[in-house]
Amino acid sequence: MTLNVSTTAVRADGLSRRYGATRALNEVDLTLERGITGLLGPNGAGKTTALSILATVSEPDAGRLSVFGLDPRDAAERVEIRRRLGYLPQDLGYHRHFTAAGFLDYVAILKEITGRRRRAEEVARVLAATGLEGRARTRIRALSGGMRQRLGIAQALLGRPELLVLDEPTAGLDPEQRLRFRELLSGLPGDPVIVLSTHQADDIAAICPKVIVLLQGQVSFAGTPADLAATASGRVWTAGDRDTRAHLSWRGGDNRWRHIGDQPPAGAELVTPTVEDGYLVLSHTAGAR
């Protein structure tokens, strides 16, 4: 399907949303291009709200959204967006009496894949992609948490969507599975727009060429992981002992203390900051506000 827009496939301007007294999102601007974008932020920062708005599941109280040039406020265009969408919500529930293949068949029906044979082909394809072929006939209540998460990723892949919205897709996956997940995402044909949320910085560092940091309902940073790490340059140092001037300290595996603070002491051993360090600096700054 050819698009006549430039690389910006999804644009959101001024999204706001509140639940009762709390403001989940406050004038959030997002721009998503083809490829993988990571959404980083602590719990309660509004990641889930933002993703559910992108997936047309919730409506924002204010702001505009444009997905592939389509506006979800119009009913027909909303259906068209949903035809190109794959969504993995947080804490997805399953009909527990379903088998894995039966559940995928159900979701394939919801995605308007007609014909039992075509649905079976799609189900076979996503089962193979997520490594669940051997579990196709297992009931979901007998699957472990990691397998259920892979099943959730599999259902999002049905129908070859052009926009993949994944809310905490690596939750509950062990490191080997997370590696396979990264390979899966980078190997998807058709170069879809993928946005995934996480609060693990190493996932971001490993697969996302672009990262957006959400703190307290606002966009704190949008750029590459390297730039995010660079925001903490000159503010991370190691020492053999605690340092009260640091905002954050913890002891690493090598028994040396790592400190993050605004003013490292003179002569301190500065280290190259990681993505996580940059994120911690930002969240501390936002918290201090």
Add this chain to the structure above:
Amino acid sequence: MSRRFLGRGHLPGSRTVGLTGRTFLQAQATIILVVGFLCMTGTELACRCDRKCMGVSEPPAGMNPVAEEREDAALLRAVARGREESLAALYDRHAGWLTVRMNRRCAMPDVVDHAVQDTFLALWQEAGSYRGGGDVAAFIWGIGIRRLIDAIRRENGSRRRLPWGAAEPETVVSAEDQVLAGIEHGQLGQALAGLSPELRGAIEATVLDGLTCAEAAVLLGVAEGTVKSRCHRARTALRAALAGPDTTTHRREVWGTS
């Protein structure tokens, strides 16, 4: 089923009883509702359970090993019992020749793919109907050819192209094949080789594959009457060829050598 009550008994002190009856009724209704609702939600919740609950620990990576059954009949019995690994094993053993054999009868690869899938699905559902007499492969082919007919019908009668190898009516039979046909098949083989491809196709469908004329018509992509007339002509030609004067000497030639 009595629709009449036992009298309109006015019990002594009926007014008091009436009041008690009314409250009692309402209390009953409430109790029934509550109990019923608890039953319903209880059974539903028992089945649904907490969605954060971890399932059983991950089963070992290897599937249950297929028992060391080398017999296809034993595999079929396992399939009838619902063992999916046995279906996969049966597929690995039989899908190859089934695909090739179907390819020879239908040149549309998509249709053949669908027919192969449908065949093993039919096995999955009806493995119990195999009664143990005869080759499993013949049983599978019996199912397969009918699934192929169905698949072709679903393609809405697009004309079947002739299978490869019989493209031209004047097929040049290689010397080797001639020898093979001559020695191994004897007279019948020669007689068959002497038929034209359309007549051979009709024979293949009706005699070798055991189809009815209607089914053969779908497979060959011609009218049913055409199939019948081709069979008739083929039979006549074969009879004529087999009743030739060189019969006895040819037979002695074949059987005399060891």
Add this chain to the structure above:
Amino acid sequence: MTSSFPGAAEPAAGADGHPGADLLAGYAAGTVDQVVAWSVEAHLIGCARCRSALSAHVDAERLARNRSVLLARAAIGDGGQVRRVLCRCGVPDYVPGLLAATPSLRRSWLLSVLGVLAMVAGEAAAVGIGWMPARGSAGVPGHPDLEVLAPFLLVAPLLVLAGVAAAFLPMFDPACRLAVAAPFPGFTLLLVRSVSALAATLVPAAATAFFLPGPGWLPVALLLPSLALCAFALAAATVVDPRTAAVMAGALWVLPVLWLATDRVPLLIVQRNSQFTCAAVLCACAVVLLTRRDRFDLGRMR
């Protein structure tokens, strides 16, 4: 050297032998003569060794692809007799798949419904037969002691409403967010589930009504009130959130029945005037539902 192999056409001819690799390759490629191919096929029926040798000449990727689709279809399942019957009636292909996810069609639910109905109806029938003494004095002349019907009249349409509520309440659909995010029209999904839940619960309720003491039109009289209740709940769900809608519909039935029961004329709820009211409510709610059906495509997750 050409290897010889027995042809099925000539049982007396040929010693034991198997087609060579070249012949098998030629057969797989379709380049051999038809008669030779017949012989090969006849041999393959009986020889497992040559069958596996032939597999090496077939496109492995094609075989693997068909294998995975086959196993997926076997895993998804056929839906059994129900699907075949439904498809023969012209029902679209996706309906059996959607029904598999409907909680009101689960065995546990249906058993619960039957249990409750049996309890309520059993007691009323017991009074009718005379096992239990009738309570209270006569109500409607000609049909004494119809107070005993009050629990049944209360419960039966509520059960139907509960079945339909399970079709649209998000708490009964664990994957509801997927259904919202999918292009499949929410209203069609709802309709499929509601109609099936309606049928599944209404039929036992009406059947139970046969065994109750009382007027003979009782089973039929349950139809309109149940339909009206369900239509009201669905229409209300387009205006307020689903849980409130279900509760409102339930209250709309429970309060009048209880009030009439205290006046000892519970049957009035299903007699002529009420039937007209129910029909009117049904029509009004159907109109509201149809005009506001796109509200079901929006998520209501709070």
